[in-house]
Amino acid sequence: MSQTPPPRKSFIVRNPSVLYFLAALALFTVFVAVMSEATGTGLISTSFVKTLGKTLCFCLIAIAMDVVWGYCGILSLGHFAFFGIGGYAIGMWLMYARTELIVAQSLAGQVIPPTQQEVTDAIGKQIFGVVGSSDFPAIWMFADSLFMQLAIVVLVPGLLALVFGWLAFRSRVTGVYLSILTQAMTLALALYLFQNDSGLRGNNGLSGLQNIPGFADSGQDVISLVFFLASAAALALGYVVFAWITDSKLGNIIQAIRDDESRVRFLGYHVESYKLFVFTITAIVAGIAGALYYPQAGIINPAEVAPIASIYLAVWVAIGGRGRLYGAVIGAALVSLLSSWFTGGGAPDIDLGFYKIQWVDWWLVLLGVTFALVTLFAPKGIGGLFDKLVRKS
Amino acid sequence: MTTLLEMSGISKNFDGFQAITNLSLQIGEPELRAVIGPNGAGKTTFMDIITGKTKPDEGRILFGDDSRSLIGMSESEIASLGIGRKFQKPTVFEAQTVRENLAMALKNPRAVFSVLLYRKTSKGAERIEEIADEINLTDQLTRPAGELSHGQKQWLEIGMLLAQSPRLLLVDEPAAGMTAHEREHTTDILKKAAKTRAVIVVEHDMEFVRRLNCKVTVLHEGSVLAEGSLDHVTKNKTVVDVYLGRTDAGD
Numbered sequence A: 001m002s003q004t005p006p007p008r009k010s011f012i013v014r015n016p017s018v019l020y021f022l023a024a025l026a027l028f029t030v031f032v033a034v035m036s037e038a039t040g041t042g043l044i045s046t047s048f049v050k051t052l053g054k055t056l057c058f059c060l061i062a063i064a065m066d067v068v069w070g071y072c073g074i075l076s077l078g079h080f081a082f083f084g085i086g087g088y089a090i091g092m093w094l095m096y097a098r099t100e101l102i103v104a105q106s107l108a109g110q111v112i113p114p115t116q117q118e119v120t121d122a123i124g125k126q127i128f129g130v131v132g133s134s135d136f137p138a139i140w141m142f143a144d145s146l147f148m149q150l151a152i153v154v155l156v157p158g159l160l161a162l163v164f165g166w167l168a169f170r171s172r173v174t175g176v177y178l179s180i181l182t183q184a185m186t187l188a189l190a191l192y193l194f195q196n197d198s199g200l201r202g203n204n205g206l207s208g209l210q211n212i213p214g215f216a217d218s219g220q221d222v223i224s225l226v227f228f229l230a231s232a233a234a235l236a237l238g239y240v241v242f243a244w245i246t247d248s249k250l251g252n253i254i255q256a257i258r259d260d261e262s263r264v265r266f267l268g269y270h271v272e273s274y275k276l277f278v279f280t281i282t283a284i285v286a287g288i289a290g291a292l293y294y295p296q297a298g299i300i301n302p303a304e305v306a307p308i309a310s311i312y313l314a315v316w317v318a319i320g321g322r323g324r325l326y327g328a329v330i331g332a333a334l335v336s337l338l339s340s341w342f343t344g345g346g347a348p349d350i351d352l353g354f355y356k357i358q359w360v361d362w363w364l365v366l367l368g369v370t371f372a373l374v375t376l377f378a379p380k381g382i383g384g385l386f387d388k389l390v391r392k393s
Numbered sequence B: 001m002t003t004l005l006e007m008s009g010i011s012k013n014f015d016g017f018q019a020i021t022n023l024s025l026q027i028g029e030p031e032l033r034a035v036i037g038p039n040g041a042g043k044t045t046f047m048d049i050i051t052g053k054t055k056p057d058e059g060r061i062l063f064g065d066d067s068r069s070l071i072g073m074s075e076s077e078i079a080s081l082g083i084g085r086k087f088q089k090p091t092v093f094e095a096q097t098v099r100e101n102l103a104m105a106l107k108n109p110r111a112v113f114s115v116l117l118y119r120k121t122s123k124g125a126e127r128i129e130e131i132a133d134e135i136n137l138t139d140q141l142t143r144p145a146g147e148l149s150h151g152q153k154q155w156l157e158i159g160m161l162l163a164q165s166p167r168l169l170l171v172d173e174p175a176a177g178m179t180a181h182e183r184e185h186t187t188d189i190l191k192k193a194a195k196t197r198a199v200i201v202v203e204h205d206m207e208f209v210r211r212l213n214c215k216v217t218v219l220h221e222g223s224v225l226a227e228g229s230l231d232h233v234t235k236n237k238t239v240v241d242v243y244l245g246r247t248d249a250g251d
C-alpha cells in the first residue's frame, strides 16, 4: 500500500461544532450577565435570568437524553426521575441548613441556651410540620452536610440507573417495552414522593430553595446570576464530555447498537455493558442538571417527576434533532422557552369571533401538532435543517 | 489440518418444527467448506447455533485447541473466541463510514472502558487499508456504508469478518445479488482467507461453489445428506432428487 493513513487530527479539529457551540454559549452568558440586574443595567429581570438559567439545565438533561436515545437508541422515558432526585438531594440540604439558621436566630434570645436536641426538634417541626410530623426520617441523615448531599446528587441517580439498567438490559428488554419500564420507574418514584410518610413532605415538596444558606445578605439578583453562570458552566462541560464520548470509538459502538444491536454482539461486543454505561452516565448528568435547576426554581414537588416530564424531554430532543448534541440544545431551549411564554400568558390569545384560542389550553395542542409534523417531515429535527443550511453555504 | 470445530448430535425444534436433526460436522484449520442445500434445509439455523443466536435442544459443539464447549455461551463470548459471521442479509452499519465499520470489527479489546479510551494506532489504520484493498473498497473508506451498492456491502461485511481475525468464518450467501464479476472476486477473497483459517460458506449458486473448489456438505431437512467433492455429491442419487431436482424446478 502506497497510501499512508492520514495523521490523526485533534478532537477539536474533527468536531468544529463543539467550538462554535462553546463560543455561542460564552457570548450568550456574557450578554445575560451584562444585562442582568446584578450588574446594574437591569435590562434582563432577575426572574428572567432564572428562567434562562433553568433553560440551560434543561439543555443539559437534553444532551444527556440525546446520548442515550439519539446515539444509543435507548428511548428512556424516565430521565426526569434522575433530574428530580438531584433536585431533592440538594433541596434537602438547602432546606435543612436554612431552617437551622432561622431556628438558631430565634432561639438565640433565650436566657437558657437551647440543647442540641431542642434545636433539632425545632428544625424538624419547621420542616415537617406540614405533614404533621417533627421527626427526621432516616433519609435526612446527611441533610446537614452539603458535601454528602452533593455526593447523593451523583450517587443515587447513578446507582438507581445502574441497578435498573442492569436488570432491564440483562433481560434484553428493548424498544417500547423498555420505554414503558422507564415510565413505570419514574411513576413509582412520583407515587412514593407523593406519600406524606415518604419523609420528603409529600405533595408539598421542598420549598424556599432559592434562599441559599449563608448568603442571606446577597440579593436574588446576585444569586440568580451565580446559578445562571454555574448552569452555563455545567452545560459547557457536559457538552464537551458528551461530544468527546460520542466522538470516541465507543461513540461508534453505541451508534452501531442503535442501528443493529444483534450485529454488534456478533462482532464480540458485550452490548449490555455499553448500554449500562450510557444509561448510567446520562442519569448522573441528569441528576446534576436537576441539582442546578431547583435552587433556581425555588421549589420541587413530586409532580416534577411525573411520567409526562420525561416524555416532554423526548419531544424536545426529537424536535431539536436526535444524534446531534446541538440539536438537543436547540430543541430544549426553544420548546421550553416557548412553553413558558405560551402558558405564562405571554402569547396573545387569538379571538376568532366564534371562539377564542387561549394559549394556556392550546399550547399543548400546538406542541403536539409540531411534534407530529417534525416526525413526519423533518425526522432529523431542527438540527437537521440547520445541518443542511451549513452544508449549502 | 487439525480439527477446529466439532459438532455432534445437534438437534433443534422450533415450536414443533424440526429444523435441525442430529447434525454432526467437523471443520479443520485451515479448511474451506461449502454448505449447500435447498431452501429451508437449515443452513442459516446451523450458523445461528454455532454463533449462539439459537440454543440447540441437544448435542455438543466443541471449538479450539482445548475443545471448549460453545453451548450456553453468549453471542459476544463466542465472537471473542474467534468465530466471525456474515449474515444472509448484508448487515453493515449504514450510518457510519466504511472505515468506521472496519475499525469496529478490528481485533482490539472490547471492554467498555478500553473502547472509550481507545486511541487509533497506525497499525490499525494500516490493517484497515490492507483489508479495504482486499475487498476493493479503498476508494470508499470515507463514504457512509449506506451509500454502497449491494455487492459492496457484502464485501464490507466480509471485510469486517477479516478485520476480526477470526479462526472460523461463517459466511452466509456471500454472492447473493452480485454481478458475475463481483462473484469472482468474492471467491478469491474467501479462498485466500481459507489459507490460514477455517471458512464455511453457505451458497446456492453452483458455479460459485464449483469455483471454490473445496469439500461440500449437503444439508437436507436439518441433517447431513452427503459430503465430499462437488462432483462426488452431485452424483449422489438422493442429492440429485432432493436438491438439484428441486432447484431445477423451483429456483
Ligand SMILES: Nc1ncnc2c1ncn2[C@@H]1O[C@H](COP(=O)(O)OP(=O)(O)OP(=O)(O)O)[C@@H](O)[C@H]1O
Residues within 6 Å of the ligand: B014, B015, B017, B019, B037, B038, B039, B040, B041, B042, B043, B044, B045, B046, B088
Ligand atoms: N426462529 C425460528 N422459529 C421458527 N422456525 C424457524 C426459525 N428459524 C428458522 N426456522 C425454520 O427452520 C427452517 C430452516 O431455516 P433456515 O433459515 O436455517 O434455512 P436455510 O437453509 O438457511 O434456507 P435458505 O436457503 O432459504 O436461506 C425453515 O423452515 C425456517 O422456517
Ligand SMILES: [Mg+2]
Residues within 6 Å of the ligand: B043, B044, B045, B088, B172
Ligand atoms: Mg439461510
